[in-house]
Amino acid sequence: MSFPKVNPTQTTAWKKLQYHFEALKKVHMMDLFSENVSRKSDFSYQWDAFEVDISKNRITSETLSLLFQLAGETKLKEAIEAQFSGVAINETEDRAVLHTELRNFKTMKPEVTEALSQMKVFSEKIISGVWKGHTGKPITDVVNIGIGGSDLGPDMVTEALAFYRNHLNLHYISNVDGDHVMETLKKVDPETTVFLIVSKTFTTQETLTNANTVREWFLETASEVAIAKHFVAVSTNLEAVQKFGIASENIFPMWDWVGGRFSLWSAVGLSTCCAIGYKNFESLLKGAHAMDIHFQETDFSENIPVLLGLLSVWYANFFKTETEAVIPYSQYLNKLVPYLQQAFMESNGKGVDRNGNEIEYQTGSVIWGSTGTNAQHAFFQLLHQGTKLIPTDFIVFTESLHKKIEHQNKLLSNFYAQTEALLYGTKGEEMETPYKVFQGNRPTNSIVIKKLTPYSLGSLLALYEHKIFVQGVLWNIFSYDQWGVELGKKIAVEKLAKLQKE
Template sequence: MALPNINPTKTEAWKKLSDHFKDNKDINIKNLFKEANRKEAFSVQLNDLNVDFSKNRITKETLSLLVDLAKEVGLKQAVEAQFSGEIINATEGRAVLHTALRSTSEEPVFIDGKDIKPKIQTTLRKIRSFSNKVISGKWKGYTGKSITDVVNIGIGGSDLGPDMVVESLKFYKNHLNTHFVSNIDGDHVSEIIKNLNPETTLFVIVSKTFTTQETITNAETIKNWFLKSATIFDIPKHFVAVSTNLEAVDSFGIDKSNVFPMWNWVGGRFSLWSAVGLSISLSVGFDNYRALLDGAEKMDIHFRNEDFDKNIPVILALISVWYNNFYKAETEAVLPYSQYLSKLPSYLQQAIMESNGKGVDRNGDKIDYETGTIVWGSTGTNMQHAFMQLVHQGTKLIPSDFIGYKESLYGLTDHHKKLMANYNAQMDALAFGKTKEEVHLELKFSGDEDKINQLLPFKVFEGNRPSNAILFDKLTPQSLGKLIALYEHKIFTQGILWNIYSYDQFGVELGKELAKKLLKQQ
């Protein structure tokens, strides 16, 4: 067994954490800030990224005990097992090597006795060459015109990752228009194709097995639409595939040389770093795609080598476990202060909830403690005018990640100053709140003295609501790569802490099987 198999609640560290929680559960963030240099002591800097986790209900002792838990469940051994290609996805008999896809090191990674690095490099060269041909206009459609539009056809990890990255890096995009078709709802595909010209559109079908119901149904519908104005001999100029099923791809009409490989050691929701990211490379150019991979690799190196008490993904995972398992907080909010990252919460919902939404441990036994957190969110400042009321004054404890950038891309400094003032103000308001005394004074000075008793309870903010500040210098392909990899490693760390398998997703299957049965009965 490649992974350690330890019930966290039976460890010495967990017992100590439980005692520590009983003694400290009523701790107040405002009081913690009476310590000198709290912010510096609870921040980690990694190149252009600063993570400030000072506004949490934790002390140095809390962090130390959480780090002991990570050590006791064998996190270090587990990290090495993942990076070196051991079969940590034991239920499916697979390695988990999205980290190898962005690695530039010469260190080989072996699967079945073969180094996978050369295959990865060959695929990246193929992605670069193909992207360059399409972007430069050398790749021609069936009437000799260059490509203007690219449509990615996939679902789940074959859609959410590329779609999120293309949206996030819109500032860096070229002249190609990129579209995504995922839902089996026929209205979705109809809306996408109604304004496309078959002569200048390239379709990228992403399906490992080339049998996924949604993807193949949409691909067939698009093919029939395409054949209304073209012939089957024109398909190779307009359809490419990312798949392992060469036979099915061939019978669809796609040229073998236009098939990009997928490997079973890459999980779907971690696959944007593979040829699944072809639509990203087409949208922003291969150099920007490579920069995305390089950013992720920087986070990989940090995660693999840094001590746990200075390790960003580990710290964020431990804090999340602290709230989920001790404070019983059920959800976490992800709040990017960039409109470009509007699709990040949806992407992380799949990555986190499909990975760690498990109710049995690595022995196959039913779990009697909390696992996967529910993740949701939206962009600032939109969400301040929407759901933040509940986060500030509701009855639920909702730890929140605030993601910000020191610099805007278009340089509208007035806008950006206001945006960042809101970013910082929200975290301060959550942490420190507003006391009865402060509200009393405020009402007195505003001339509402006669309404003080009536309004006072409604205007008090308890505060003591936790948040993490994840602050980058600027939204670039490289910083986005870092951010995505940060959450990937947080997911992995939590899976190890909870003693679950994060990389299978059998929970997705039952509904699909029942749908097939119902379809046959119709």
């Protein structure tokens, strides 16, 4: 089974969409709602604890029909089958893309089952206090040292699930800027801290620089023998890890078939597992797997990741939008946007297609945003009255974890008010000054979830992973390599050599 390589602009559907766009581009969504009183229900989708409303988009049923045709002509269904079948769809690196196997408990690979068991045992020892530091004191702090996918995912999930956290203090060191590592070390006690070094090759410059600095700091008050009780690694480079002083039983695996930005489900998420406990970590995985099944098995007409991915293509390639905003109305999700920035922009920021040809159409939208309601007092002016069209995802959980009903009602009222204001604007109202006019007709998706739990968070993150996949297939690009980060690394090594000689 080969991965499809279809130039979308050469399809019949693309040409039809161009004509359709010309007819629809100036239509106001208000008129579409007036013409169809059941539009909201017609364009809303229920799945599990999710309700996804795409009615506030500049689309009609014909738009979706043509987008489904485009998905068919670019062989999206075949691409989905290829990924889940383990085909090496990351062809430039000759790797399969199977992060979904990290959360499929029915057909889980033996090595994944073993790694999860190892994570369970380790995390329970740390949480219970059975694991002691070299002076006999229980562990109070866990520090994750990594960068990119070895930092953004675990940090984001640990923050998002803070409600479910135990007594451990979690810290994340990523930037090679020495200020980051030194400020973190001020907060921890070497006798009661475990450091998790997460690096597939154990050669990543930022991670190894920080790890060595931490090691030197630790050895100021302890012997090298003590390293075994305070340092753990997630890596494939066993020789380098053991040379660092880490005991073989404290090494967790990584695999080539899991890309870094999709690795939080693996032992890369060990810090999260320690923070929320193995049971909650497993629930996170199961929530993601439920979305995997939905994506793999549901008809495109009801398939939420497919629908959201198709809408992105519609805006990027026909309306020529260049960015998408994501606004989670939950302070717990304040690190979701940086995580999605890497996931989307490292995956689909490509200018060469799967046939090796330079691309002449838009790919890889810029992802940005912040939490509501903070964002309303920051950049919503641009969303409402700016000259740029910015499709926006609004995410909210209807149930308050802390049962603060007054706060929650005000949060929800703002969530619904903003999408409505972006839709309607001041259309039909007489304004005394043009400066108060809102044109409206600004597209939004509403993702409404019952409650923030490990399970629902897993589903939400998997939803976005599959949206990335859909975009990549339709744009005919390889979403799972990241050659674009290599050139800067190479030049930095050369610059460093020069600086060290001076």
